[in-house]
Amino acid sequence: MNWLRPLAAGGCRVPLGGQHLAPSYALRAFAAHPQNQVAEGVVKLQQPKPQLGTDEGKKNFILKTPKGTRDYSPKQTAIREKVFNTIISCFKRHGAEVIDTPVFELKETLTGKYGEDSKLIYDLKDQGGELLSLRYDLTVPFARYLAMNKITNIKRYHIAKVYRRDNPAMTKGRYREFYQCDFDIAGQFDPMIPDAECLKIVHEILSMLQLGDFLIKVNDRRILHGVFAVCGIPDSLFHSTCSTVDKLNKATWEDVKSEMVGEKGLSPEAVDRIGEYIQLHGGLGLIEQLLQDTKLSQNKLAREGLGDMKLLFEYLTLFGIADKISFDLSLARGLDYYTGVIYEAILLQPRNDHKEEPVSVGSVAGGGRYDGLVGMFDPKGRKVPCVGVSIGIERIFSIMEQKVEVSKEKIRTTETQVLVATPQKNFLDVRLKLISELWDSGIKAEMLYKKNPKLLNQLQYCEDMGIPLAAIVGEQELKNGIVKLRVIASREEVSSQTAALGSTAWGGGDQPSVEKEVVLDYLEKLDKHKSMGPDALHLRVLKELADVIAEPLAIIFENSWRSGEVLDDWKKANVVPIFKKGKKEDPGNYRPVSLTSVPGKIMEQVLKESILKHLEEGKVIRNSQHAFTKGKSCLTNLIAFYDEITGSVDEGKAVDVWFLDFSKAFRL
Structure with missing residues (x-):
């Protein structure tokens, strides 16, 4: 064991401060003899190892996962x-x-x-x-x-x-x-x-x-x-x-x-x-x-x-x-x-x-x-x-x-609902504003990371990724304040106000809620003598149980509103003939009326009131709108029209009036 003494005596240099120093002269001398295999191995171990990033390191480096593990695409x-x-x-x-x-x-x-x-x-x-x-x-x-x-x-x-x-x-x-x-x-x-x-x-x-x-x-x-x-x-x-x-x-x-x-x-x-x-x-x-x-x-x-x-x-x-x-x-x-x-x-x-x-x-x-x-x-x-x-x-x-x-089933790897696209150049700022509005409203949206992408490439990306909708905005859409929604599968298109895209008219998370008290008020005002709908829920039962069913109905109304789905029973109707005037044996003297579910009609009323309130507060409806507006009617419309015509005559302006009779259009 005398040949190991130089090692014990410190005759071999060791790494210092991250640097590898050369082996001692004595160790190299021992390694020169064939019988000194151990010392030769020590010399090899002390040689600098190839580092990652060097050409030598790249040759021997194998990219793989450890045995028994895998990556997932x-x-x-x-x-x-x-x-x-x-x-x-x-x-x-x-x-x-x-x-x-x-x-x-x-x-x-x-x-x-x-x-x-x-x-x-x-x-x-x-x-x-x-x-x-x-x-x-x-x-x-x-x-x-x-x-x-x-x-x-x-x-x-x-x-x-x-x-x-x-x-x-x-x-x-x-x-x-x-x-x-x-x-x-x-x-x-x-x-x-x-x-x-x-x-x-x-x-x-x-x-x-x-x-x-x-x-x-x-x-x-x-x-x-x-x-x-x-x-x-x-x-x-x-x-x-x-x-x-x-x-x-x-x-x-x-x-x-x-x-x-x-x-x-x-x-x-x-x-x-x-x-x-x-x-x-x-x-x-x-x-x-x-x-x-x-x-x-x-x-x-x-x-x-x-x-x-x-x-x-x-x-x-x-x-x-x-x-x-x-x-x-x-x-x-x-x-x-x-x-x-x-x-x-x-x-x-x-x-x-x-x-x-x-x-x-x-x-x-x-x-x-x-x-x-x-x-x-x-x-x-x-x-x-x-x-x-x-x-x-x-x-x-x-x-x-x-x-x-x-099965060759196509698997969607994202949950993107809409791609914001444009057919024109220099519309990056418009796309950024629109996609920000969608994100803020909780809608899953994407856009291509190019200033001027081609429309064909944008639509192709939708098909490749399984994105169902494309929100397309161009010069004409921007001028009219609308966005064109394209259904990728059917290629059908529909225009929508930008504020209304994806239910953003109420600011996303601020969609109106349906309060129990509102539903309770409608239930208590029901006329128990009126006919019930195809769901066979009698109005007297609904009215007398108003305190009990108001809250669950409010929850159903709100969930239906937010999801955009309506219960199947509320879509059904019993069509019955209502006599108008004249001879009862004449079928032409009857008007068909659809009797739908009473809870469904209450939801329609709640929805209508909320929409009208939103339109009024947002000043979307002008004062000239009289139909389907609370406190106004055909009579108020005629009075306003008469007032405007007479005012023009008093001012000496020329006035022409066209009279159109649409009365027969409503005699179904």
């Missing part, structure tokens, strides 16, 4: 967002709150919670005295959150990324960095009610996403524990045996049996007895069969598990989803923290109108009951019963992404 992200929105809407429909936790936890928090999968946890370097690991799932951090904050009752959902040092299979949706979508119910409740709701949520989500036919497998860890016990498996091997059984969805029974005997050290006889049980699957009939099993029914845990499983199927039948549930004894779920019911959803066959190959992506959801996990973090060991489900978003996304590719 705008199109892929749009599909992903659609899936997220579907899942979140379901979670919220069931009354869940949302929480968030750090992306990394103390290493001791995660250690010992995942059985054989603990080796897949990403450990981080020591940072300031704390040993940290990236979270493996969202369940253990949730349990830590409950224990730390002393929460004993919560229904929560959490959507976030988790990390596993797994062997990735990108085409099957298996990554090292991926999202989990978790829904959990924590608290002490009557048996199987929260568990049944979790399964209902899985059923709802998979049905809404329209991935194809699916099946939800259920089992109970207590039943498995009883099965292993009657087959002679010691408690110390329960978790490792579960991990092996859990591989049945990917391997044959012979492979699983071989691992149990060869690696776990179980006897072939015991494994064969296990095989007789775990290859069973069915429904309530199988549960009844196992309850009659003399050996299994004597095991306390198995008996409790089977009793709860029977109760669970009764609740699932009431939910109307029992036909999608299979009691499968091969389901084991390898994670150590499960204590009761476990479940996993699989796709049986993707829906394929185009006859594409089935997408092999494994399970798309899984979960179960973990009553002891929170107690592992509580200083006093206080347990909080929990049950939850995790949706395999990455696997679902892989299926939906492939379906979109096969």
